[in-house]
Amino acid sequence: MPAQHDNCVALLRGVIAAHPNARMPAGGPPLLVGLIGRGIQASRSPVMHEREAARLGLSCSYLLIDFDRLQLTDDALPAVLSAGAAAGFQGFNVTHPFKQQIVPHLDALSPDAAAIGAVNTVVIAGGRTTGHNTDSWGFAESFRSGLAGVALGKAVLFGAGGAGAAVAHALMELGVQDLAVIDSDAARAQALAARLQAVWGARVHAGEDAAAALAAADGVVNATPVGMAKYPGTPFPAAHLQARHWVAEIIYFPDETELLRCARARGCRVLSGTGMAIGQAVRAFELFTGRKPDMQAMASHFEAAA
Numbered sequence: 001m002p003a004q005h006d007n008c009v010a011l012l013r014g015v016i017a018a019h020p021n022a023r024m025p026a027g028g029p030p031l032l033v034g035l036i037g038r039g040i041q042a043s044r045s046p047v048m049h050e051r052e053a054a055r056l057g058l059s060c061s062y063l064l065i066d067f068d069r070l071q072l073t074d075d076a077l078p079a080v081l082s083a084g085a086a087a088g089f090q091g092f093n094v095t096h097p098f099k100q101q102i103v104p105h106l107d108a109l110s111p112d113a114a115a116i117g118a119v120n121t122v123v124i125a126g127g128r129t130t131g132h133n134t135d136s137w138g139f140a141e142s143f144r145s146g147l148a149g150v151a152l153g154k155a156v157l158f159g160a161g162g163a164g165a166a167v168a169h170a171l172m173e174l175g176v177q178d179l180a181v182i183d184s185d186a187a188r189a190q191a192l193a194a195r196l197q198a199v200w201g202a203r204v205h206a207g208e209d210a211a212a213a214l215a216a217a218d219g220v221v222n223a224t225p226v227g228m229a230k231y232p233g234t235p236f237p238a239a240h241l242q243a244r245h246w247v248a249e250i251i252y253f254p255d256e257t258e259l260l261r262c263a264r265a266r267g268c269r270v271l272s273g274t275g276m277a278i279g280q281a282v283r284a285f286e287l288f289t290g291r292k293p294d295m296q297a298m299a300s301h302f303e304a305a306a
Helices: 002-018 045-055 074-087 111-116 135-146 162-174 186-203 210-216 258-265 274-289 295-304
Strands: 031-037 060-066 091-094 121-125 128-132 154-158 178-182 204-206 219-222 246-249 269-271
Touching: 002 060, 002 074, 031 045, 031 074, 031 274, 045 060, 045 274, 045 295, 074 121, 091 274, 111 128, 111 135, 111 162, 121 274, 128 274, 135 162, 135 269, 135 274, 154 162, 154 210, 162 178, 162 186, 178 186, 178 210, 186 204, 246 258, 258 269, 274 295
Parallel strands: 031 060, 031 091, 154 178, 154 219, 178 204, 219 246, 246 269
Antiparallel strands: 091 121, 121 128
16 A cells, blocks of 8 residues: 555656646645546536636646546555645545545545435545535536426436436435436445435335336436446437436536437437536535635636536
């Protein structure tokens, strides 16, 4: 572990040095944060956070800790986390595939993160790491705005990973009466359904037959990585969609996934992943800085980064 830690410190210092405006906190900006994930070079998070900080008179450097670009294996995650604190980071956002993997390596969890079992924001303060989940709130806010008035009797959620767990909690809080959770790993779907049943009872269950679940559903959410540039396609055969379905994505690059294109073509009401991306960033920014950002301004930063 010490050797891996030292290697990760060196890698992170290299990422800092390569950033056009980043300096170590002791000599420059009051805020140094980043995004941990794989295949994240198209992320708009750096622009959202840095421009909103500048608008508020703050200095912020937001760096991408891309495990693919840095050629790191998944088991380097705890070393990257500890190296981040040593290199001067005050926090991280966390994305695919680490939202659940990072949980046991943190010192503490917020109530939301503990309930969801996944973390997308880590605050580092006083040598301690605290995990938060802003995805659930971000999705719920986007849903209320973009899919107001849709039927919430039955919904199908594809993806039982960290993002799926956050979306599942949001869907139940939004009022979905029956939620089927489907994942390529049936055991993971069953595990998430079991956690949700502890709070919501039989309203949540694991599903196996996508066609049957969609035939009975009012709407569907894709919380898998299928549809990203790195994982093209749809999480289920698009032929299962009907015009009466509402269809929500959490992917925001590309903005228009193949699933959304197919859904629009069939006359479905659709929700892109941009609203969730902006909403989660608003909450994360507040956790990082202690300052309340403006959601409309964050949305403008997001669009400017396209």
